Amino acid sequence: MRNRATATRVVLIVWIVAAVGGDVGLxxxxxxxxxxxxxxxxxxxxxxxxxxxxxxxxSGVLAALFFTLVVNRLAPPTAEVSADALRGNSRVQTTxxxxxxxxxxxxxxxxxxxxxxxxxxxxxxxxxxSLPMPASQDQPLEVQVIAQQWxxxxxxxxxxxxxxxxxxxxxxQKIQFNITSLDVIHAFxxxxxxxxxxxxxxxxxxxxxTPTQIGTYRVQCSELCGLWHxxxxxxxxxxxxxxxxxxxxxxxxxxxxxxxxxxxPYSHVYAGSNLPQPGVYAP
Amino acid sequence: MDVVTTARPPxxxxxxxARRLNEWGLLLGLIGAVIGFIAGYAxxxxxxxxxxxxxxxxxxxxxxxxxxxxxxxxxAGFLAGMGFFNxxxxxxxxxxxxxxxxxxxxxxxxxxxGKYFRMTxxxxxxxxxxxxxxxxxxxxxxxxxxxxxxxxxxPVPSIANAQSYLTLVGLHSTLMIFMxxxxxxGPFGNYFVxxxxxxxxxxxxxxxxxxxxxxxxxxxxxxxxxxLGGFTTGWTGYAPLADQxxxxxxxxxxxxxxxxxxxxxxxxxxxxxxxxxxxxxxPLSRMPVFVWSVLVTSFxxxxxxxxxxxxxxxxxxxxxxxxxxxxxxxxxSPYLWENLFWFFGHPEVYIFVVPAxxxxxxxxRPSPEGRSGDVAWESAAWSGSACSASSSGSxxxxxxxxxxxxxxxxxxxxx
Numbered sequence: 001m002r003n004r005a006t007a008t009r010v011v012l013i014v015w016i017v018a019a020v021g022g023d024v025g026l027x028x029x030x031x032x033x034x035x036x037x038x039x040x041x042x043x044x045x046x047x048x049x050x051x052x053x054x055x056x057x058x059s060g061v062l063a064a065l066f067f068t069l070v071v072n073r074l075a076p077p078t079a080e081v082s083a084d085a086l087r088g089n090s091r092v093q094t095t096x097x098x099x100x101x102x103x104x105x106x107x108x109x110x111x112x113x114x115x116x117x118x119x120x121x122x123x124x125x126x127x128x129x130s131l132p133m134p135a136s137q138d139q140p141l142e143v144q145v146i147a148q149q150w151x152x153x154x155x156x157x158x159x160x161x162x163x164x165x166x167x168x169x170x171x172x173q174k175i176q177f178n179i180t181s182l183d184v185i186h187a188f189x190x191x192x193x194x195x196x197x198x199x200x201x202x203x204x205x206x207x208x209x210t211p212t213q214i215g216t217y218r219v220q221c222s223e224l225c226g227l228w229h230x231x232x233x234x235x236x237x238x239x240x241x242x243x244x245x246x247x248x249x250x251x252x253x254x255x256x257x258x259x260x261x262x263x264x265p266y267s268h269v270y271a272g273s274n275l276p277q278p279g280v281y282a283p
Numbered sequence: 284m285d286v287v288t289t290a291r292p293p294x295x296x297x298x299x300x301a302r303r304l305n306e307w308g309l310l311l312g313l314i315g316a317v318i319g320f321i322a323g324y325a326x327x328x329x330x331x332x333x334x335x336x337x338x339x340x341x342x343x344x345x346x347x348x349x350x351x352x353x354x355x356x357x358x359a360g361f362l363a364g365m366g367f368f369n370x371x372x373x374x375x376x377x378x379x380x381x382x383x384x385x386x387x388x389x390x391x392x393x394x395x396x397g398k399y400f401r402m403t404x405x406x407x408x409x410x411x412x413x414x415x416x417x418x419x420x421x422x423x424x425x426x427x428x429x430x431x432x433x434x435x436x437x438p439v440p441s442i443a444n445a446q447s448y449l450t451l452v453g454l455h456s457t458l459m460i461f462m463x464x465x466x467x468x469g470p471f472g473n474y475f476v477x478x479x480x481x482x483x484x485x486x487x488x489x490x491x492x493x494x495x496x497x498x499x500x501x502x503x504x505x506x507x508x509x510x511l512g513g514f515t516t517g518w519t520g521y522a523p524l525a526d527q528x529x530x531x532x533x534x535x536x537x538x539x540x541x542x543x544x545x546x547x548x549x550x551x552x553x554x555x556x557x558x559x560x561x562x563x564x565x566p567l568s569r570m571p572v573f574v575w576s577v578l579v580t581s582f583x584x585x586x587x588x589x590x591x592x593x594x595x596x597x598x599x600x601x602x603x604x605x606x607x608x609x610x611x612x613x614x615x616s617p618y619l620w621e622n623l624f625w626f627f628g629h630p631e632v633y634i635f636v637v638p639a640x641x642x643x644x645x646x647x648r649p650s651p652e653g654r655s656g657d658v659a660w661e662s663a664a665w666s667g668s669a670c671s672a673s674s675s676g677s678x679x680x681x682x683x684x685x686x687x688x689x690x691x692x693x694x695x696x697x698x
Binding site: 183184185200201202203223224225226227228230271 | 445446449515516517519521522523524527610611612617618621
């Protein structure tokens with residue numbers, strides 16, 4: 001570099017190019033968790049907005065660090081040098097505080113608005129009553145996720161409370177996940193749909209999402225729940241067409257018919273009183 | 284800044300019998316620990332268990348009340364052997380105040396390297412003790428990380444079964460986080476804060492020694508979980524799973540209780556020292572940034588650690604006497620453990636980072652701090668304080684402003 005001024009300009013230009021290029025890449029590229037449900041799409045959008053704002057700030061910090069460590073070095077001193085004390089500069093202070101304030105406040109406003117407006121999301125109910133839904137909402141399909149050590153089962157109250165070991169969902173249908181646990185704290189994580197919620201005993205956590213893409217996905221537990229927490233996952237969760245879903249439900253109802261009388265009645269939480277009693281299974 | 288300390292003439296320390304015994308403090312401490320463990324174990328498994336009909340069924344290794352009381356009394360026995368109860372009990376029984384010579388001996392005047400292995404009230408010695416202990420436990424935690432990586436080389440269990448693997452993961456995280464939670468304010472805080480504020484020593488030197496000597500027993504208790512079957516909850520110890528665990532969970536709980544106690548006491552000691560023992564020329568507005576960071580961090584520690592101690596105590600009762608603090612069927616809530624644990628857990632990470640940031644800020648400056656018009660000092664001090672205040676609520680900083688020694692009457696504006 002010919003002199004410090006040139007080097008400074010180079011660092012500045014590299015930062016601007018990296019910031020803009022990175023932002024374009026973030027805006028165009030695939031952002032997790034993807035577009036497989038309306039909830040996942042909304043989460044991807046939020047992550048993208050935060051990343052687009054954060055990347056220029058982060059790359060600016062890296063550029064400033066490089067500038068300080070490499071470009072702005074003093075020449076090796078021939079005598080002991082003590083730098084001047086930093087002095088106040090109102091313009092720098094005001095610009096700094098104003099810029100960071102604007103960035104952070106705009107993000108706070110954005111987040112608050114997103115929280116407040118009506119959209120797919122979650123709620124927690126600590127009683128057995130379900131989260132009350134406004135009358136104008138589409139009728140969601142209620143699917144209960146029961147977590148226990150160390151697997152998930154799923155109950156469909158709309159179809160007689162049958163219990164299955166595999167999660168199958170109809171596409172383009174609003175699903176209401178009621179997530180609970182029988183013993184310790186687990187967490188139900190359906191990454192592709194953007195659904196993750198803790199499964200707490202005697203608590204009913206509600207998440208709503210509408211799957212939009214047919215496929216086979218992974219479901220796993222994401223709260224350490226004991227010895228086989230690492231095994232508490234499978235790749236067999238499916239989103240299928242509505243006709244395929246009806247066929248699957250009929251098949252499961254037929255399979256479940258002999259054991260329905262032993263299943264506890266459907267409830268949003270299961271306590272000792274409505275868990276299967278010992279000795280009941282013997283025909 | 285010009286801080287004048289007068290050097291005292293050296294005091295000759297005669298090797299009396301009591302002092303020679305104290306040289307063997309660590310050995311006496313270990314004997315006390317063994318005696319304490321036996322006594323506590325007998326008390327827990329025998330007398331109390333039978334009386335209250337606890338459900339802590341004994342296994343071949345012991346029962347929950349036995350192990351927990353054994354750990355507690357072994358820690359007390361260790362401290363007694365080290366000599367921590369000599370002054371309080373002696374004074375309660377009417378002994379005279381310690382002489383200059385006694386204080387000098389406790390301060391480490393009489394002995395060479397031995398002062399690092401016994402109860403010493405010299406803050407520099409305590410800083411060095413902290414440093415070595417933290418490095419040792421970080422190394423052990425690092426070995427745990429290597430263990431995890433070796434196990435994860437293959438997709439099937441290779442060198443550990445599920446219980447051992449989860450225990451090692453939990454131990455790795457617990458040792459790294461908790462034994463190093465005072466990584467900066469322990470060694471650097473204890474060593475440098477009195478020097479930076481022009482004090483001769485901390486406000487409560489014996490308490491300072493106690494905050495250090497609580498930690499080696501806590502680390503050993505944590506490591507002893509491998510003899511009791513280990514714990515499967517990881518370092519967060521979430522509640523309903525913690526009730527299900529075998530005896531090894533008790534090591535985790537008692538280790539956390541001692542570490543929480545150490546953090547709380549250390550915080551109180553630092554606050555008292557920084558607010559009362561500054562040199563007269565040093566109002567708060569002229570205090571170095573590192574001391575500011577230690578001050579606000581100590582508020583965090585003093586306020587947050589008791590929440591951890593409370594949570595751990597509740598879990599101990601849940602495991603021994605079927606208290607249902609965290610069982611919904613018994614009227615409790617699993618969220619309660621999560622809440623109490625993270626009431627400590629979030630301030631904990633600020634305890635990690637605020638002194639470390641202040642120290643690296645101090646190391647990266649081209650000129651010493653404190654020149655007039657030092658806007659960098661102001662921004663660093665204010666942002667560090669705001670950081671800590673926001674993480675634990677504004678009530679942490681109000682008491683400082685109302686203390687008579689550092690209110691508006693004493694803190695003059697910067698000249």
